[in-house]
Amino acid sequence: MLFNSWIFVAFIALVLPVYYRLPHRWQNRFLLVASYVFYGAWDYRFTSLLAISTIVDYFVAKALRTAEAPRRRKGLLLISVATNLGILGFFKYFGFFVSSAAGLLDSFGLHAEMSLLEIVLPVGISFYTFQTMAYTIDVYRRRQEPVDDFVAFALYVAYFPQLVAGPIERAHRLLPQIQGERRVGREEWNSGAQLILWGYVKKVAVADSLAKYVDLAFDAPERLGPVTLLLALYCFALQIYCDFSGYSDIARGISRLMGIELMENFRQPYLSRNITEFWRRWHISLSTWLRDYLYIPLGGNRRGRAAQYRNLMLTMLLGGLWHGANWTFMAWGGLHGVYLAVHKLMTGDRKIAAERPPSGLREWAAFLVSAVVTFHLVCLTWIMFRAQDIESAGLYLLRIVTHWGPPADANYVAQFHGMIDALVFYGLLTLLIDFACWFNQRELPLTSAHRWWWRGLAYGAGLVILAFVRESSSEAFIYFQF
């Protein structure tokens, strides 16, 4: 069930009151059942995958507690990684690998009959497999004690607010909260409700509104002119950010109402001065996961420059592949890898400046220029991310830069007549919300320190926008396909 659906509202309306009335032990059991109901609403068959991942990792971790021999420990870890990557690989990448192999053979003149299964992609599979793998890897590294309470562990894997689109939590953060007593006071209520409100504004008002222009543009870029394509690209940049960060905010807000803190997953990434800072602000749970479980084990920056750049590229390529079974995602990741490597080359051993807001006119000017440049570099990668295939991505980029191809189709362009209004309005709205957070270096634009009428006005405006502004009907979260 989508967060932005009435059925989810009804689900929460049932879950929260029951949750509050239960003692702690029964809260975990109840939440576990609710989480499986939530996930089963997508497709009940895939709850079995969730259960398999949970059971395998629970027992692997327990076995790691007593296993001392390195070979045995590695073997146990391999079971967990193979199970999770196997599930992920089969359901997400089987078709991609088969069709890519067939394509490769075809290019050598060898035609091979490859049977393609019609495999449905389970929602959130990339998220929970990574989360549960991180647990066993941490247990293997002796950084995490294995959990005896099966219900607590199962809830760690299946916890519904973050199950299908993150944030990808770490065991050392989430498990103690699940195992321990939880408190929901006034501050949790206020901030949790505010997170939910801004999350819905970003997802429902902003992301869903811009979706139709993005779809129209990427469906037929050859029918549009460069300006329309560029504006549609900005729309996508806004859409994907608000879609994903909106979902994360809703997840964190709901979780906070239950006394559980989920990690911040986005920190105003489009206000980054450079690409390195961007990756500290965008999808933080994934970027830190890739850093800790891929980049650092590969050697990180400890084996010289060349190795560092190689490790960066590999990490980003695999990070791209994580997003989807398509060469476009790898291209997206690869381009970010290039950006990061170039930035490392430019900055050398110099420490990246602290990410504090600028002060003084010169710093503001420098910030604006660098933020705009960084934003556009990121937008370039979004073409790869959103396009159906490499060819379409290339065409999209070529049309923007050179207006290559046939002239724009006036009738098709006419469908974009509301786009500028939407882009300006929603862009400013998002900037307003994000700027307040970024400038004050806090997670929410308003705090309890603000006057009650000021907060009321802001919340009211958010509700009015949700109620009375729309461009299109409900859209699923983009990141659900991962």
Add this chain to the structure above:
Amino acid sequence: MFVAVRLLFVFRPVTLLNYPEDHDSRCFLAEELGYRVEGPPHPEVLIMGTSRLMECCFDPLAEALALRPEEVMSLSRPTNSFWPIRLLLQRNPGMLDGARVVVIDLLPYQIRERPDFPESDTLFLGYASLRERLDCSELRARVLTAADWLLPLWSERRTVEYWRKGIGTSLLSEGDFAVTMQELARSGSAEQMARMRTFGPGSFLRVFYFLYLPLTPISANEVRALDEIIDMMPEDTQLLLIMPPLIEDLHEALTGLRLEQYTDFQDYMRSMQRPGVTVLFCDEPSAYGFEREDFVEGVHFTDSGYRKLLALFADVINGLSAEGL
């Protein structure tokens, strides 16, 4: 927040904050004139038609009536019926000043609630009084429309573009009116007409029954609206309620089947005949010189059909006296 929002919409007639969403930006001007206009036009002949008259250029009619083109004005809109016509006239009371004839083109659905009512009827949701909402025949419609009156989460959800345009919109000037209407009508509905041309006769019969002869309850609001339109007519103004011809196949089907929805409609409309109100059903197409090629798909007219229709209108209007035809 509720009080603030409700207050906002109480001032709708003045604030011009609303803008209907169910048509594109090349909207039919009659829809725009659903909102108050500063200095509305004062035509001599006012055509309040449905989509059947939307694409028509009425200049030949003006010429036939010895009038200037701007003195014949069409405020036709798709799925037009008595309630929106009354709304438009109510909100622009000066428009009937000096009007010689007001022509309303009839179709059987006009006294009934639409099959997809109320979700599809954004004008009703936007402008109906609470009493009118509670007068809807279906309980579901009463509940939804009343809830929307309380908190217009359905009818007042607009795109950013429409909110921007709605605030302080200045509507088209009188001089631009007639030309713009036709341009807008032609460009807006051309695609729809092209699509309808692909229908075969059998398919279109089914579509016709669904669209034009819905088996839905009689709408008390539509019936009341027609009475109010008649009451609004100035003393010297003739109201002509006319159903232009349909293609032979449809005419035969309607008369052959004697469908209740159609016969009830005819009977009811004919009961409206009185001094100052003329009701005319052009049942037999060949009697008025209409042939197959005069129709797009059986209901809407081709260019040749429009020529014959305007000649018919000219004859009828010229023949109108104080007692009607």
